[in-house]
Amino acid sequence: MSKRKPTSSIRSGGMGRGLAMSLAGLRAGGAFALDGALARLRPGSDAQAEAGDSEFLRREARRFVAELGRLKGTYVKIGQMFALLGEHFLPRALTDALQELNAATEPLPWAEIEPALRASLGVRLDELEVEHEALAAASLAQVHRATVRASGERICLKVQYPGLRDVIDSDFDTVVRMLLLARWLPAGRQLDDWLEAMRQHLHHEIDYQREARLGDLMAGHVNATGAAPGGCPYHVPRRHARYCASDVLALEYIDGHLVTDAAVSRLSQSRRNALGRGMLDLFFRELYSWGLLQTDPNFGNYLIRREARSDQLVLLDFGSTLECEAHFLQHLGGAIAAGLEQDREALLESLIGLGCLNEASSAYARDTFIDFCFALLEPLRPPAQLPAEYLNAEGDYCWGRSQLLRRAGKRAASSAASLDFATPSRDFALIARKLTGVFTFIAVLDAQFNGHALVAPHIARWRRGGA
Incomplete structure (x- = not known):
């Protein structure tokens, strides 16, 4: 490299x-x-x-x-x-x-990172013993592990590359x-709006003060939340405000595994099922209860910390978190509820509200996109409506065996090919991508469970106005 x-x-x-x-x-x-x-x-x-x-x-x-x-x-x-x-x-x-x-790349040498850290933290840097070799490096930042000299606590320093703001x-x-x-x-006003939204999204990735604020908000929600029924508890690494700056983020160091690690695949079926339920429940909590959605589906944004009684799902990196607006959540909630109930008219109304279809869209465009939504929500249907070929002997949905996203993707391609298929809003595109990332995470776990009993209470609470 x-x-x-x-x-x-x-x-x-x-x-x-x-x-x-x-x-x-x-x-x-x-x-x-x-x-x-x-x-x-x-x-x-x-x-x-x-x-x-x-x-x-x-x-x-x-x-x-x-x-x-x-x-x-x-x-x-x-x-x-x-x-x-x-x-x-x-x-x-x-x-x-x-x-x-x-995005993985060779890290900058310590000789270039240390002056940037010194400029950001000043004398506070002397309170830390920072490992010179980076734990990880990506396109915008690299991470170093450090020890707080006074307490011995290990933390992580996410350090933004110097000069990044000048060229982004x-x-x-x-x-x-x-x-x-x-x-x-192609040219067009709608595309101009998309590009500006993407530029803003990119600036959010390097705005560590925003990321710190949203991380703290997410931690507050998580700390007030129990585990999903049959699922796992969540953890957000504690932020060390003393060692944060505009281009440095200091967080509690967590020793855990990626979902793709062999150690995770060796966990028992029941433990992998609990992690899968936890990931699915987290998505609907973020969407329906918190209005705060971490939209980057990268596996590196989650760690699995194995515990004696219950494994933890550790949530990392809130740079791409979306603060959802109420009217958008209303339409999206309606789309998911209608999709699960196979209510074509209600789903069509919600999709128009989300900007995915136009009032003048052809019957073909409407039918193909509605069918795509029905297909994507397959794992969340009531047990009696699940395809028998993707169930185990106990009647549980096998997420890995279903190849859901490959099958649903064919319908999506058919929908997008229609000339009167509208370019969806950025928020919808982010949430659709996040949902497919959640489903992929669960499939990699090879989890086996039915999602309807977990999702139904969220929808019922949303219909009552969050009561």
């Missing part, structure tokens, strides 16, 4: 980095135009679909994404954001390629300009 560019290049290399991206965009734009022309010449082909998903264009998309990966830093983060939220208006060839971007807007504009040059990004 290549070394990360030194700090000076992050601060002053914007012109060279932007030029490289513009050249990549010009090349991709020519490829897109040529591929579209060739597609129109193919007899019996759907030119629009082929121009966005041919092998030729996939090859050019991979070239462009490789350039993003080479430039590293903010470009990788921006590319990942477009992979997460851009599937509603970017060609599939590009979003598929962007999903291969890896120009790097975002460069990627957008490249996408326009490549003709991968």
Whole structure:
């Protein structure tokens, strides 16, 4: 793996980095135009679909994404954001390629991080014994473990890369300009609103004061909450305000496992079921009770801490937390409730309220998107309505065996292909992505349980107005 560019290049290399991206965009734009022309010449082909998903264009998309990966830093983060939220208006060839971007990178050496920490914490840094080797490094920050000398307590320092705030807007504009040059990004007022929402989302990722505030709010909710029925308790690492700054976040160090670790797969079926229930219950608590949703489905944002009596689900990283507005929650709550009750008319009304469908949408667009919603909510149906082929001998839904997201994804592609399918709001796209992340987490656990009994009380309480 290549070394990360030194700090000076992050601060002053914007012109060279932007030029490289513009050249990549010009090349991709020519490829897109040529591929579209060739597609129109193919007899019996759907030119629009082929121009966005041919092998030729996939090859050019991979070239462009490789350039993003080479430039590293903010470009990788921006590319990942477009992979997460851009599937509603970017060609599939590009979003598929962007999903291969890896945020993991070589950390900056201690000689460059230590002056930044000293500038942020001043004499408080002398109160800590900081390990010089980073625990982890990503596109925007790296994490160091430290010990508070006075107490011996171990903490984690999330340190933002120096100079990041100076380049983040120009790097975002460069990627957008490249996408326009490549003709991968259509013009329009609705898209302008989306791009500004994405820019704001990116700024939230580097706003550690906001992340600290929302982390504290989430910790307050978690501390007042018990475990889900048959589920696991939650834990938010305690924040050490004394060692926080505008570009440093200090949190309690937790020793735990990722859901993908072999140690988790070796847990008993009942323990994995409890973790799965806990993850599903957490989603509906965030959505219905707290109005505060951590929208990044990355597995690295959760740790599993094994305990003698009950495993804990540790919640990390609140940089991409969404503070949901009441009218949006009203429509979303109605959509989920109608989806579970198979009420097509009520679901249609809620989807229009969410901006996913228009009043003038065709019957085909309405039916295909409603069918997609019904398919996605399959694990939450009453037991009698669950597909028998995905149940175990006890009648429990097998999340891993169901391949739900692959099956539902085919319906989603059919919906999005309709010309009168509306680009959904950013909030809906974030929550839809989070829900698929939750389902994937449970599937990786290979959990086996029915979700209806867990979800139904949340919906009933929401209908009573949160009483």
